[in-house]
Amino acid sequence: MSIWTIAWRSILQRGLASTLTAISMALGITLVIAVLVIESRVDRSFNNQTLGYDVIVGAKGGQLQLVLNTVFHLSQPVENIPYWYYKEFLPKSQRSDGQAGRFSDYVERAVPICMGDYFHEFRVVATTPDYFTAFDEGPKYEFAEGAVFKSDQPFTGVIGAEVARRTGLKVGGKFAPSHGVASGGHVHDPFTIVGVLKRMGTPADRAVFANMEGFYMIGDHALPEYLQRKNIGQLLAPGADHDHADHDKAPATDHDHDHGATPAATKPSDAKPDATPAPADKPAAAAEQQHASDRKHATDDDSPAAAGDASAPDQTPAHNLPAHTEPAKAESSKTDSAKLPAHTAADHDHDAVDHDHDEHAGHHHHAPLTEEQREVTAILIRTRGFGGAMGMQKFINKDSIAQMAYPIGEIGTFFETFVRPFQYLLLGLSVLIIVVSGIGIMVSIYNSMSDRRHEIAVMRALGASRGTVMWIILLESILLSLGGVLLGWLLGQALIAVLSPWILNSTGVSVGFFGNIGLSYYHVPVEVYLIVGIVALASLVGLLPAFTAYRTDVARALSASP
């Protein structure tokens, strides 16, 4: 009979006490397992996410918010930036004007996304088909059903696995994005689902991807006028003192998020027939222009270089603008000069392009927004080579339009600042519980020692050495703890399985179900550490009773009545 068996028998003999101590240990382990597994997965979701892009460009504001929004689809929707600004990141081949974008030298890939709409509680991410394929070092998008939408089919989209599960939608189903959180917003025209993604354990599971082209057919998504390029000159100047209050005086310019209340003001393009400019819009635009040119004038005086310090002179906005919007010029040039004397007097070379949206005036609701009216929420960028991001950042941050954020850095900082301390706290508490249950085991065994002193003496009389009886007691402690670990592990996994959907719901971070995510990659190390730690703890708490066993005076204990 091995000393394992002897130790095991001793445990069985004190069944109730053993069970209770093992359960107390199990509860501690349950907590630790739950904390560790959730932590490691949250950790991975935050820190080990391969995005495929290294830079996000979006509206000025909190970088963290931009990142949380773009990467995790969390937090409040952020503001938008003009579509033409996105174009600055594209090479010649992808631009209608045949000129390289201002930042194109720094960029390997750039994919735009538009956010702000919801389908039920899921965020709608309007983007191009490139989103799924452009970043080959990023997550692999695999389809459970269907495929990615095509850019020439505007009202099509793709849904994430969790969206599919919760809504029951499949390929062929339709979703209608609504503007504003969940219900209550303005409901847009439906998109047809052409693909359902496989579960990825990333925020993509909870996202609804819509073709951006369709998105731009929804007038709501027009760029606020003050951000349209004709008005933007002053925003590009470094250190420009851009005053939002001035723009807000013109109600028609503030139509990006307020169309529920003032539908007439929302879509300049469909409100205006070709020859008769909408009275509400024109004066506002005129005021805007007046202000803009003033502003531009002032800043030009302050720093003549303006955006011209970009590497290639022909990439400065001033040079780009006329070329880019050439087709729109002819039709609108007359009205421009007529209504914008101040601007013309200021003699800016881009004044001729103002109001190129007039070209599209009269298009009905479903006509795509002009490039000028388009806006994007963020641009996902993989920069070119080493230092590409740094080179670009200088210029982007000088402009008053956008900011650049490094998602990995932001996520890391966020994680270390907010998530990590909480994890340490939880882990500390769990470890404390394990220590307490360890002490429970010690008390349980130690209390039994007075009864067992006699048994130990008998074993000694049968030839067991001090070391042997000490080992038996230690093994008892270890076996009890391991029993607790096993029970606790099962309970912990069950707890995770139960909590998983809740965590997914509240954070967008999937912690998966039983072995859903990399069982071999994740569980083993955590649990190996745990088992080693528990055995160490059990040995430690077993030492006191074991030492009592070691020191048992055999002759005296044998003579004492059992």
Next chain:
Amino acid sequence: MANILSLRDVRKSFVEPGGNRLPILNIASFDVAAGEQMVLIGRSGSGKTTLLHVIAGISRPDSGVVQIDGTDIVALPEANRDRFRAAKLGYVFQTFNLLPGFSALENVLLGMTFGGKHPDRRRAEELLQRVGLAHRLHHRPTMLSVGEQQRVAVARALANRPKLVLADEPTANVDAGHQQQIVDLIRQTCREENVALVLVTHTPEVAQQFQRVENLEHFNTASKLNAASAVQAPAAKVAT
């Protein structure tokens, strides 16, 4: 016939609470031949149990030689003495001392566990059969009668094929009807395996069955010297 057990000038004393040493054993010479069966008698407190503990190596004498099968166990380090005890000695207690968590068979196997050899399950079963408990192999001690428990204890004492069995009042807790059965069992199994037996008893009917009966008080000079106090003190000391 060679002696299986030889004691020479064995002295053992306990320290009293006041610091004085109280002699318990002072034995000039005591021998038991291989396979010999003898009875040790003496009043309570005469040092009988202490002597058995010294022979078994459970207690270490202050001085002297305790030679068993040619080995002086006093000179052995404790761990070796434990192993030696497991291999060469069998012990039958007055209170049986079966471990309650183990079945009859397991209690016998336990006797083999610490000897360094692989426990021989067949021998354990055979021994239990020999003491008439073939049908009680898997019963726990609490499910056995007092007589049956002591028979398990006898089987356990013999499990490792010892050279010497020490039996400390093995019939004291057994009812009169089963006393003789136990004594016969011990004597017979020891004889079958040529195991020497030192049996301590208070019962004259048991003692008179043996050829050799020694009164410890006659050869333990410590108990004579301390006749007055020895009656209580050592016993009290040992028992607490």
